[in-house]
Amino acid sequence: xxxxxxxxQFEVCANSVESCLAAQEGGANRVELCASIPEGGTTPSxxxxxxxxxxxxxxxxxxxxxxxxxxxxxxxxxxxxxxxxIDLCRRAGVDGVVFGCLTAGGEIDxxxxxxxxxxxxxxxxxxxxxxxxCSKPYEALECLVxxxxxxxxxxxxxxxxxxxxxxxxxxxxxxxNRLSVMAGCGVNxxxxxxxxxxxxxxxxxxxxxxxxPSPCSYMDKGVLMGTREYDExxxxxxxxxxxxxxIAALA
Numbered sequence: 189x190x191x192x193x194x195x196x197q198f199e200v201c202a203n204s205v206e207s208c209l210a211a212q213e214g215g216a217n218r219v220e221l222c223a224s225i226p227e228g229g230t231t232p233s234x235x236x237x238x239x240x241x242x243x244x245x246x247x248x249x250x251x252x253x254x255x256x257x258x259x260x261x262x263x264x265x266x267x268x269x270x271x272x273x274i275d276l277c278r279r280a281g282v283d284g285v286v287f288g289c290l291t292a293g294g295e296i297d298x299x300x301x302x303x304x305x306x307x308x309x310x311x312x313x314x315x316x317x318x319x320x321x322c323s324k325p326y327e328a329l330e331c332l333v334x335x336x337x338x339x340x341x342x343x344x345x346x347x348x349x350x351x352x353x354x355x356x357x358x359x360x361x362x363x364x365n366r367l368s369v370m371a372g373c374g375v376n377x378x379x380x381x382x383x384x385x386x387x388x389x390x391x392x393x394x395x396x397x398x399x400x401p402s403p404c405s406y407m408d409k410g411v412l413m414g415t416r417e418y419d420e421x422x423x424x425x426x427x428x429x430x431x432x433x434x435i436a437a438l439a
Contacts, residue, residue, distance in 0.1 A: 198216050201229070203426070205240050207219070208221060213428035214426075217248065221236065228317070229254060253270050274287075274308055278309055294321060295327075298331060315339070315340045316341050320345045325345060338368060350375075353382075356371055360387050370392065371391070371392055376394060380392055392434075397426050399423070
């Protein structure tokens with residue numbers, strides 16, 4: 189028996205304007221626009237944000253506010269850049285922002301997150317997978333409720349949301365209607381129904397990307413622009429087909 193709950197929300201982690209368009213075509217409720225996906229996502233460029241805002245007319249646009257990869261303990265200089273990026277997003281008409289600050293000890297940094305949330309104004313606020321680095325997840329959840337964020341994106345502190353089902357269930361039960369718990373990381377058309385049934389979570393975050401061959405006919409194999417793990421002969425992009433199939437798994 190498949191759920192028919194109108195409250196289900198599907199968010200696509202989009203790495204480009206092209207991925208945003210595919211997410212919209214596939215029926216996603218919103219996108220989280222990110223750069224540097226291999227690093228876990230960083231703030232995209234001004235041009236990317238503005239172009240995405242221009243083409244998204246049915247799907248809401250959220251933007252990650254993360255100045256670098258690595259940990260989530262930020263300096264004052266990094267905070268200054270994050271505040272400026274949030275201000276840019278607000279002026280561009282972005283629907284929501286996604287951020288997360290932790291203390292060095294793995295706790296929610298109440299002061300820094302409150303500053304960022306205030307800067308966001310009326311935009312929707314998602315606390316991202318910095319949550320999965322928190323030392324005490326239940327206490328962290330209560331901190332996020334106190335901060336008044338709209339949702340938390342988490343894999344249940346495991347490598348994938350499917351492996352984190354046990355904690356996801358507990359977080360969903362404890363959160364109630366105080367904030368939304370969104371399952372993300374490794375969510376796809378093959379496991380989304382299982383995650384839904386075993387957690388009762390209503391929001392899902394997935395990339396639905398595929399490898400598309402590069403149109404470049406000449407590429408010097410001896411010169412790499414990045415790490416050896418990244419195959420530069422292909423472009424990773426969200427496809428409408430996979431977005432539709434993933435949503436259909438709960439339709």
